[in-house]
Amino acid sequence: MSNEHKTKPGDETAAVYWRENVKLVCGLLTIWFAVSFGAGILFVEALNNIQLGGFKLGFWFAQQGSIFVFVALIFVYAARMRVIEKRFGVSEE
Amino acid sequence: MDTQTLTYIFVGLSFALYIGIAIWSRAGSTSEFYVAGGHVHPVANGMATAADWMSAASFISMAGIIAFAGYDASVYLMGWTGGYVLLALLLAPYLRKFGQFTVPDFIGERYYSKLARIVAVVCLIVISFTYIAGQMRGVGVVFSRFLELPIEWGVVIGMGIVFFYAVLGGMKGITYTQVAQYCVLIFAYLVPAVFISILITGNPVPQLGLGAAVADGSGISVLAKLDATLVDLGFSAFTEAKKTKIDIFAITLALMVGTAGLPHVIVRFFTVPRVSDARKSAGYALVFIALLYTTAPAVGAFARLNFIDSVNEKSYAAAPAWVKTWEEIGLITWVDKNQDGVIQYAAGAPFEGRAAYTGDTGLHGERLVSNAPTTNENEIIVDRDIMVLANPEIANLPGWVVALVAAGGVAAALSTAAGLLLVISASISHDLLKKTFRPKITERGELMAARVSAAAAIVVAGYLGVNPPGFVAQVVALAFGLAASSLFPAILMGIFFKDMNREGAIAGMVSGLVFTLGYIVYFKSPWFGAVNSADFWLFGISPEGIGAVGMVVNFAAAIGVARFTKATPLSVRNLVDNIRMPKAFPR
Incomplete structure (x- = not known):
């Protein structure tokens, strides 16, 4: 963020809103990375030593688990943003 | 009735449905033609996105790839779904707030430059045509296999149907036919999958069946049996990697980022009424996609097992x-x-x-x-x-299931082709004519131009479907690699880095595009005599995964150039502030 242009009234809260959004996005993307690139690729052999029903855990993350988590991440983001938007009074609803 | 007659009836009925929807939802304005007037319900848009996204390749080839590649096919499963997380969290809501018609629109306005817009149009057209040739071919293949027509006729019939609803209805017609096509294709995919899962494991849910025990009383799980059988026959185990880790990592990343950067997917999020709908809609889209993508590994594993059981050591x-x-x-x-x-x-x-x-x-x-x-x-x-x-x-299923699968395959190919045709025509009539070369064109004129360019694009796509250029089948990776290395970084930085300026963005897109295109053409085309094997790849990354490196090249070039060129003007900074907020702050 550069400060070379003049701040208008209201910018303070706009900046705070944006920071909260970016923080949330970073948190969710960490999980996104952990389940796919982490569990499904980088640490797949180690996790394959753990059995989940008839699945090796690493293989399950790579072919099923990561996809379920992806779906959940998007809905969590949508729900959290609704709350944040209401709080800042910028919701369109 | 025999299977052949049933197939004609099923495919015929689905066509009648698509044409009926097209007549009901004709587009009357450019806004309806480009973005369905911005009135699509998020669930409907989710379904349309899913149909748009899942091509003939997803429907026909994916389970087969998994059956033979095993764990290595995870790159497609994670790559083609994980991109929606990036889309929902990083791009879709802001592009919806920006609220114009096309992806080059955003790049042109955000980087205050006609040149940037044109570079984006070039990226878009290369990406979309690479993709569409395969779709038309897919329509032809399904027709020839199930209706016993020559492939050429299949392509011509497919072109005719798409022509009818894409040219007449634009995005509005496409959206509602895609909703219908999604229903047809997912039903057609799940019915045989459920039957086969019951047959092999006794569990009707394929996702659970994959982790269940084989129903032969042995108590061994499907995957353990498959691993053991394959190793016995001299293959490597189904659940083990054959590709190197770095290559799997790079391919998955390139596919994820490429998915998020594909124009025909992005543009779907311009059609919903509100910013919050864009987020939700991406979620619904992924639910509908996941339904097929989590079924595919089960279908693949069952099919491989079934195949070995029914042919090996049999007379x-x-x-x-x-x-x-x-x-x-x-x-x-x-x-x-x-x-x-x-x-x-x-x-x-x-x-x-x-x-x-x-x-x-x-x-x-x-x-x-x-x-x-x-x-x-x-x-x-x-x-x-x-x-x-x-x-x-x-699995010895009745004839109507075979007919259903044929209708599903056609639906998958047509829906993707239509979505691609629309972004091509919009980029020509809107970005090239209206916003660059003929700013005085009237609304009627622009709508006419959109229809004419859609028609022209269909003809070109059909030609490519009948006469596929030699190595086109191998270059689907190109579409993802190019999207990952050109459009995605430019859009992302446009939203998240206010300091990214015109010069930086153009330098980034051009260098990412040239690097990725060059690498793929070098290894995949017959012109350079290069040996396409791991010994010669950069960092051991195959052409399929090079888009991930291209993305890094783009970011590096863009940030480097932006540091030493003129700062972003104030009006553009205000534009970025504006798209970051769903609604202006109450004063």
């Missing part, structure tokens, strides 16, 4: 009927190398090169080939694409 004379049906059209080939009349399946190719049929039949009635046999024990080769198409036959 050719007593082999199931489907083996002979698919042998007739050259998708299964058997060579009785040890002359015992029994099919032996093992690792390795049964003979050198592609099957060259002599036209004669052997002792047991098999089609003979003139290829030199190899020294390994394998006697049979099977095209992976038949895994989904032959599934109903392998």
